[in-house]
Amino acid sequence: DTAVSQTPKYLVTQMGNDKSIKCEQNLGHDTMYWYKQDSKKFLKIMFSYNNKELIINETVPNRFSPKSPDKAHLNLHINSLELGDSAVYFCASSFRALNTEAFFGQGTRLTVV
Amino acid sequence: AQTVTQSQPEMSVQEAETVTLSCTYDTSESDYYLFWYKQPPSRQMILVIRQEAYKQQNATENRFSVNFQKAAKSFSLKISDSQLGDAAMYFCAYGPAGNNRKLIWGLGTSLAVNP
Numbered sequence: 001d002t003a004v005s006q007t008p009k010y011l012v013t014q015m016g017n018d019k020s021i022k023c024e025q026n027l028g029h030d031t032m033y034w035y036k037q038d039s040k041k042f043l044k045i046m047f048s049y050n051n052k053e054l055i056i057n058e059t060v061p062n063r064f065s066p067k068s069p070d071k072a073h074l075n076l077h078i079n080s081l082e083l084g085d086s087a088v089y090f091c092a093s094s095f096r097a098l099n100t101e102a103f104f105g106q107g108t109r110l111t112v113v
Numbered sequence: 114a115q116t117v118t119q120s121q122p123e124m125s126v127q128e129a130e131t132v133t134l135s136c137t138y139d140t141s142e143s144d145y146y147l148f149w150y151k152q153p154p155s156r157q158m159i160l161v162i163r164q165e166a167y168k169q170q171n172a173t174e175n176r177f178s179v180n181f182q183k184a185a186k187s188f189s190l191k192i193s194d195s196q197l198g199d200a201a202m203y204f205c206a207y208g209p210a211g212n213n214r215k216l217i218w219g220l221g222t223s224l225a226v227n228p
Contacts (some may be wrong), residue, residue, distance in 0.1 A: 041152075041202055043218045050184060056215055101148075102216070104158035 003027050006091050006105035013081055014113055021076045021108045023091030031055075032074035034066060035090040035103070043090075049074055080097055083110045115140045117207050126195045133180075134190045134222045136205030144210040147181065147188045149199050152221075153201040160224035161203070164188065192224075200226045 004025045013019050025032065033056075034046040048056035050067040063079045074091060088109050095101040116139045136197040138147070150228035164172045164181050171179050176193045191197055205219040 041221050042203065045215050048215065090158065092158070101160045101163065103160075107156045107158075109156075 002013040003103050004091055004093055004105040006108050008108060009106060010029055010109050010111075012111045012113065015081055015083060017081050018079045019046070019081060019110070020078070021091075021110075023074045023076070023105055025072055025091075025093040025103070027093055027103060029093035029095055029103075030071055030074050031096050032068065032071070033090075033094075033096075034076050035092060035104075037088040037090060037107070039087070044065065047074075047076075078110075081110075083112050086110055086112045115142075115207060115217045117217050117219040119191065119203075119205055119222050121222045122220070123223045123225070125225040125227055126192070128195055128197060128201075130195055131191060132194045132195055132224065134192075134203050134205075134224065136188045136190070136219055138186050138188065138205075138207045138217070140186070140207065140209070142209055145154055146208040146210065147179075148206040148208065148216070149179070149188075149190045150204045150206060151199075151201045152204065153198075157163070158204075162190065167201050195226050197228065200224055 006023050019061045031050045033048045036044050046060050047066045051071050063076045068074045088107045090107045091105040092102045094100050118137045146168045147164045151159045151161045162172050162174045162177050164179055171181050178191045180189045202221045202223050204221045207217045
């Protein structure tokens with residue numbers, strides 16, 4: 001039973017395309033996150049949703065749009081992909097309070113060519 | 114602003130030896146949490162250990178333990194009896210208490226374990 005599942009694991013696409021990454025968690029958590037990890041392994045939070053409500057929205061280009069249909073799902077849609085979007089994108093989930101462990105998905109390696 | 118600093122970009126240890134990874138943080142808050150996450154080559158992020166700031170006792174998880182010095186704002190990770198499977202990136206993270214707060218991450222330390 002995968003706790004936090006992301007699809008796809010790998011995504012290669014051309015500049016200008018639109019793509020989506022899906023995330024689902026079966027842990028009963030109420031908060032989900034999207035992180036971006038660049039080539040130097042730096043982790044940067046992008047978005048956080050609590051019970052389908054956007055609670056953290058870092059400075060991210062508006063080409064990135066998260067969608068949370070319910071508290072178990074958080075998808076990330078990216079429009080007009082650019083070379084600089086190439087990175088590993090992680091979905092994570094936790095309970096609302098940060099003293100609890102965040103569980104991560106296996107990551108999606110996005111390569112824009 | 115809250116920051117997390119991992120001053121060792123890379124470290125190495127001989128199998129079965131002990132290694133300590135350093136982490137310092139800056140905050141004006143008194144209630145918070147600290148975490149060490151491991152990211153092996155498989156790129157899965159795995160929680161290694163967690164420390165609550167209000168607890169004086171250092172957290173331990175099997176071969177992993179921390180040295181939490183609240184006044185010095187230091188949170189180092191000690192790995193005893195290192196194993197080949199411990200080779201990974203290790204990230205230190207700071208989490209302020211309360212809801213809707215975000216984790217602050219260090220840049221990571223890449224640990225190599227030599228046979």
